[in-house]
Amino acid sequence: MPRELKFFQAIHEATRQCMEQDPAVYLVGLGAPDPKGIFGSTLDLHKIFGPQRVMDMPASENAMTGVVIGSALAGMKPILTHQRLDFALLSVEQLVNQASNWHYMFGGQKSIPIVVRMIVGRGWGQGPQHSQSLHACFSHVPGLKVVMPSTPHDAKGLLIAAVEDSNPVIYIEHRWLYNISGEVPVEPYRVELGKARVARNGTDLTIVASSYMTLESLRAAEILQNEGVSAEVIDVRTLKPLDRETILQSVCRTGRLIAADIGWCTNGFSAEILALAAEQAFESLKAAPVRVALPDCPTPTSPALAKHYYPRAIHVAAQALKMLGVNPSERHPAEPELVHYDVPDPSFTGPF
Amino acid sequence: MRLVMMEAPIARKLHEQMLRIRTVEEKICELYSEQEMRCPVHLCVGQEAIPVGVCAHLAPEDYVLSGHRSHGHYLAKGGDLKAMMAEIYGRVTGCCMGKGGSMHLVDLDAGFLAATPIVGSTVPIGVGAALASVMRGEDRVTVVFFGDAAVEEGVLCESINFAVLKKLPVVFVCENNAYSVNSPLSVRQPPGHEIYEIARGHGMESSQADGNDVIAVYELAGKAVDKARRGDGPTFLEFKTYRWLEHCGPNDDSHLECRSDVELQEWKERCPVRMLEDRLLSEGIASREEMRLVAANITTEMEEAVRFAKSSAFPEPELLLKHIYAP
Numbered sequence: 001m002p003r004e005l006k007f008f009q010a011i012h013e014a015t016r017q018c019m020e021q022d023p024a025v026y027l028v029g030l031g032a033p034d035p036k037g038i039f040g041s042t043l044d045l046h047k048i049f050g051p052q053r054v055m056d057m058p059a060s061e062n063a064m065t066g067v068v069i070g071s072a073l074a075g076m077k078p079i080l081t082h083q084r085l086d087f088a089l090l091s092v093e094q095l096v097n098q099a100s101n102w103h104y105m106f107g108g109q110k111s112i113p114i115v116v117r118m119i120v121g122r123g124w125g126q127g128p129q130h131s132q133s134l135h136a137c138f139s140h141v142p143g144l145k146v147v148m149p150s151t152p153h154d155a156k157g158l159l160i161a162a163v164e165d166s167n168p169v170i171y172i173e174h175r176w177l178y179n180i181s182g183e184v185p186v187e188p189y190r191v192e193l194g195k196a197r198v199a200r201n202g203t204d205l206t207i208v209a210s211s212y213m214t215l216e217s218l219r220a221a222e223i224l225q226n227e228g229v230s231a232e233v234i235d236v237r238t239l240k241p242l243d244r245e246t247i248l249q250s251v252c253r254t255g256r257l258i259a260a261d262i263g264w265c266t267n268g269f270s271a272e273i274l275a276l277a278a279e280q281a282f283e284s285l286k287a288a289p290v291r292v293a294l295p296d297c298p299t300p301t302s303p304a305l306a307k308h309y310y311p312r313a314i315h316v317a318a319q320a321l322k323m324l325g326v327n328p329s330e331r332h333p334a335e336p337e338l339v340h341y342d343v344p345d346p347s348f349t350g351p352f
Numbered sequence: 353m354r355l356v357m358m359e360a361p362i363a364r365k366l367h368e369q370m371l372r373i374r375t376v377e378e379k380i381c382e383l384y385s386e387q388e389m390r391c392p393v394h395l396c397v398g399q400e401a402i403p404v405g406v407c408a409h410l411a412p413e414d415y416v417l418s419g420h421r422s423h424g425h426y427l428a429k430g431g432d433l434k435a436m437m438a439e440i441y442g443r444v445t446g447c448c449m450g451k452g453g454s455m456h457l458v459d460l461d462a463g464f465l466a467a468t469p470i471v472g473s474t475v476p477i478g479v480g481a482a483l484a485s486v487m488r489g490e491d492r493v494t495v496v497f498f499g500d501a502a503v504e505e506g507v508l509c510e511s512i513n514f515a516v517l518k519k520l521p522v523v524f525v526c527e528n529n530a531y532s533v534n535s536p537l538s539v540r541q542p543p544g545h546e547i548y549e550i551a552r553g554h555g556m557e558s559s560q561a562d563g564n565d566v567i568a569v570y571e572l573a574g575k576a577v578d579k580a581r582r583g584d585g586p587t588f589l590e591f592k593t594y595r596w597l598e599h600c601g602p603n604d605d606s607h608l609e610c611r612s613d614v615e616l617q618e619w620k621e622r623c624p625v626r627m628l629e630d631r632l633l634s635e636g637i638a639s640r641e642e643m644r645l646v647a648a649n650i651t652t653e654m655e656e657a658v659r660f661a662k663s664s665a666f667p668e669p670e671l672l673l674k675h676i677y678a679p
Contacts, residue, residue: 026487052487058517063476063510070480073465074415075488093507097470098477104675106458106466107449111678142676166678241677 005184007177010152011041011117014159015079017188019049022077025163028055028068029081029117038081039119039178065091065116069099069168072114077163085118085172086129099168100143115162119173120211120262122310123342124350126175127301133263133294135210136272138170139240145169145193146239150214152182154237157191165193174212174262176344196243198250202232205256205320208247208273210236213260213292219313220260224320227329231320239269244276251277255286256323260316265293287323292316307341358567360637366408366566367632368646370400370625373424375650376433379658380423380440381602388662389440391453394421394469398564398596401624402527403428405569406495406589409577415465415481415494417474420455421527421595422467425497430462437657443664450667451675465494471532472498472505475524479511482522482586493580494522501532503547504540512554512588521580523573524551524588527563533599534610551588563591564624567631594619 005013018025026049027042033054037043046054057064061082068078082088088095095116103111121130139146145167149155155173162169199214200221209217214235221231232250236243251257257277259270270291277289292311300306321328343350377395384393396403399421407416407428418425426436432447439446440454447458455469465481468474478496485492502508503526515522526547530537541547551558557579561568569591576587596616598605606613632638 058510058513060507060510060514062507063479063514066473066476066507066511067480067483067514070465070477070482071484071487072480073477074481074484076484093470093473094476097473098468102466103678105448105452105456105468107447107451108675108678109448109458109460113678145677 002183008041010156014156018163024077026053061090065094079115081117125301128298131299136269148172148211161190194241196246197235199235200233202230204230206250209260216313220316223317252284257289260292303342369404373400384602396424401566406573417478418467418497420469426457429464431459433657434660437661441661444667445664472502476511482520500528515586519585523576526590529595548590558588560590563593
């Protein structure tokens, strides 16, 4: 019988297996060995591997990023974890000036095999500085690889592949994925960096989704099915290098494209997907492609505002129906009325 | 201290190394106007004693990292001169295949791990290399060179804190030449403030010495490197010195009137190379004839390096998109 793990347990297992297999792998992060263990994803690993390999750290994000870079140059394979992506912004200097450029600027000598985990917060009032999705910024930079798993299976496989990769990999987790369950093989395995996943097959339109928006897009596909529309959902998994082929094959077949992203709209990742279709699948397009992304404003804290900030399945579905010229039927209410929109499911009672 | 207390071969070596750096930098000045070195150059004329006095204690396995003004550190650590000159000339035979230029030097065989030009940015990387040495049980010392402006960067304090916390085998070497580009210390740091005392505030042993006296540098660095090698933790060293040329480029910058001519002349009178030469002569450790021979050999070596660089090929266009990711 297939074994199921939650998303955070899959990260935990991948980390443990990487550390068991390679003594050069070590983990460092503010709170990594604390009793909460980065929302359970590093829990008690220090009891297995000791405080040197599962290291807490000073609140010095920039220097500690330099430290992991330097250690990687000298033979180690570090995983650096930030409890929120927003804190990692203190380390952009090291990531963008040093880690990303290193292999190139020194003519192919040495590389920086580091993994930097960043968690995107959402809900329960995370607000402007605990919930920013800046994957587009990182994936703009040559030399960085950027991955965003949306299933427990990919969380494990992408993390192992990232640790084994010779390059700096930004591994972006969404907090609302942490409690989802899914099948995860026990043995170590890799999900190749740079390969998208067709999460659902369809024929009428293609929804290219990132991270948590993959879940909303799959829910949207359910809504659309009830309206007689067949949506294909592609989970990009790796933003850089981007699997253009899988996206283009789908768009050329369906002729319609929605890019559903957890980030902001303007100059965002969804814009890159639309540019790809415009440049390389223009003849196949039957309708203007559409972005479903965050409005260009900071993240509000109050649940009353956040409800209108984050797009959900219903918004993706509505765009699809509009694109196809289908009027939503009244037989299928698109979205059950929720009591709260600021938690992924009722089991979350905050704070988180 | 009289130099006779020191081993004479070491003193002669220090002199040769300083003269070599001086010769290289002056040759770059001479040739720069040809406009064939098409990258910024931050020259260290006047500051040669610090890289030489520090690196004299290091083995090839030890690591050195530096910033934008790194020619001296690269050469003192044993970096290949031909590869450096070819890099400055943008040739494929350069130490970065022409992708780095003067501000990005590397020689892994010599243990010169990296130089990059963002102020203070290589300091935590050096600390990380030292952490790896400890984790891997290796007997290496790491030295990070930086200037007086780096202590204004938060990352320096972060790096000092972590190095002390983990008792890492790293020596922080601050070359205080009193200017960041054209901005003097007086507009950047409070009066009556000594840079080396910042490190003490973090619990790091720290000292200060005359950065133009190579013997003083050599002695202080020796203690710090030995301490790191024994596993007794990091040290901060501040050496006061002076840059003779403009911040970036081969020229005198007195026309800018950012620095007084008197100040420059006073420091030139304390030339680190000549100060040691005087002592070697007066104490009978080297003769003028021996020094002339040393200088001639260095000149020959430099001319050969320039010939090598100028006759090397430029990188092919195919290299543009190569090395973005490591395999």
